[in-house]
Amino acid sequence: MGPFIKSENSTNKMMSRVIIALFPIIIFSFYKNGILCYDGNNIYTLFKPLIIIGFSTLCTFLFETIYLYLTKDKKLIDLIRDNYSYMPGLFLGLILPINTPLPIIMVGAFISVFIGKVLFGGFGENIFNPALIGRLFIITMYALTISDFGGYLNTSELDSIASATPLSNASLVEGIGTYEELVQPYGSLKYFALGFIPGCLGETSKVLIILAFIYLTLTKTIKWRIPVFYVSTVFLSTLGIGLINGVGLWYPLFQVLSGGLLFGAVFMATDPVTSPVTKKGQIIYGLCLGILTVTLRYLTSYPEAVLTSILTMNMLVYLIDDMVIEREYKKRKIILPIILLILSLIGITYYIGNKFTKASIDTNYEIVSKEEKGSTTTYVVTQVGYSSKLKLEIVIKDDKVVSIEYLEANDSFFNKIIDNKYNETLINNQDDLKNCDTVSGATISSTAVKKAIINTLKDHRGEK
């Protein structure tokens, strides 16, 4: 029974190629988060990225292998060779922040294995990307804990000016933002491409991810249509949004090179088990992922747009493949759904683009109470900060801010703002608040305080 020749390719070889593609990314994360942060004393700091990635890989490997050994009637060596249990852990480690404590990684790995894989039937049967399930659990349950430990920033980044990830920084900017507000805090777009920006261990170096993509596509290892259509959709949409608001090419480049988009598109969305098998299905999948990511990034203030998009589309993979088959069967063209998707993309781009130009009211700001007594007005306002809502009492006398008091300020690292006597700085610089420096180590919180003052002044002066 033939065929009597078989291709050289095998599942083992494909997995090996993925690991080879990840290798430069792992080395880079070791360099950026380990070597650059090494202060000469704590050897743990030096090897921390490798420890995190290694520990995560080991955890999923052990959890799944032990489970299979106890429940399946196969030889241990066969279970190890056939299930690739180390893969979810390897990816999970690469999509975690540097400051994730090891016990939390272990819990995440456990969830990855048991909810991401075992629950659905093991290797080849899972619907959701296991690494993303693990990350989703970690971020949902332990985001505050991790941010207490430092969040996404490694020790060398904590001391520098830019101390928030580019996307959280972007969410605080008014309007669409300028190059100075969005990119310059991190240097230039070059830094985004090379990877010297805050972010998860494997997600930052876009150049290495693109090289990995080229390698994996030339060796026919991944479903290349998915990242091509995903990233192009996001690029074109953000290009449209930018053009509507008069910003140049740097804007879509900034959007594409920020966050987990490239890593997610190349490594997570292309996971063979959880993505469509048909060629046209993969194109539709990429398009939908792009539309979802753009929608989530702009129309919601929630983080993790890429993760949410991929996990949502994971649910719809069977539907997409079925639709492609049905349309071929009924001899209807597949171009129709694709045109619908492109039209909705254009629609969303247009809507988002115009939303920026219209909205100049800061939705993160709220006036709780306003008391006028002669020429003195006392405002109690709230402004969304880094990890909490800040409540401030601002007193304006004779059209000038005279006092700022913090009623509720539960942001982590807010003590820096108090220690630096930031309220005095703001009062002294109130005529040029936009260019007033923020407190390093608490950029987002200090920006929030700044904005509260700006918004309050606007309201007081009757400006819109």
Added chain:
Amino acid sequence: MSGMRLPKHKKMSMHKLNTYLKPKKVYIPNVSIKNTKFSINDKVLMGDVLGLDSRGNKIHSSVSGVVVDFIKVNDIPYIVIKNDLKEKNNFKENDYSSMTKEEFVNTLKENSIVGMGGAGFPTYIKYQAEEINTLIINSVECEPFITSDYSLFMKYTKEVLDTVSDIMRINNIKDSIVAVKENNTSLIKRINSYISKYENIKLYLVKDKYPAGWERRLIKEVKGVTYDRLPIEKKIVVNNVSTIYQIGLSLKQSIPLIERVVTFTGDGIKRPCNVEVKVGTKVSDVLETLGVYKDTIIIENGPMMGKRSNEDLIVTPTLNCVLVLKEKEHERLNVCLRCGKCAEVCPAGLCPVMIKDNIMDIEELKKLYPEKCVECGLCSYVCPSKINVREYIREAKEKVK
């Protein structure tokens, strides 16, 4: 275009053409005491009609000699004829300069010309059509290892092209296209040195992607047309080049299809080559002269579409290759990765992985068109988990019938 480049393995046999035309005995299949007028000890001439097969096509003797036995192997009856090595026959030179279309069809029928590319479709049926505009000569030979058409075309280039010319004249065909793979440089060179003398016969180079020789795909690439069930809907006839050569022999001297070129190759043969053999020759006799290593398997026809055979294999008009391969370790079977490579390479545009998923659900299977599968084997070839995907599609084909 879908499909895939496969490793060729053709150099080992390409340039060698030998003959093994004096078998001691021949075993002609589908002839038993019930359907033949010959009995044991009767004398037979080369070309004599021994009987009719189940579809009414004539079965000829490939040698002259004496009937010595009637046997049955694997449920197939064979007549055994001892070769007197004299090749006595009743062949005569024909004058076919004014042959009519009806006479042409009859000649093909009387001489049992069938498709020699592997399918064995009776050729005369193709020429019964009212109008034929294009004749495509299929010399693509896309399966790895096989070089039988190549060596025949290299040796008999002028004869084949002459026959094409005759066929065109008799059947009023406007133009012909010889299809060859674009990397087959020696054959292209040879054809080019002759083809300019023939009006209306052109050479077309097809891309080196298996299964480039598949009729439906070949017509799409060469003429850019698709058809529903048979090429004749678009007034096209496709013939394998060896079949064309045999048509020529039947036109010139009424010689029936009793001889062909078979490629004997594989890493299990000591001296791989092409061999001109008589129909009915026992393959194991030829293998003995060529030398075979131990621990090998014998495959009938090519590595992709052929099937496992054994020493009882007999040369038939549709046997184009005997592939002898050293036994290899079984590759590790794994779970389906849903990588989609099978769907990507399928030349018929099917989605084998979904057929495999829905193998129990006949309603879903119907939507996946398993009947369009040509069993080229690429899905099984390319699967990284080494799943024999083609078997699922064969099963699906049965279920949707």
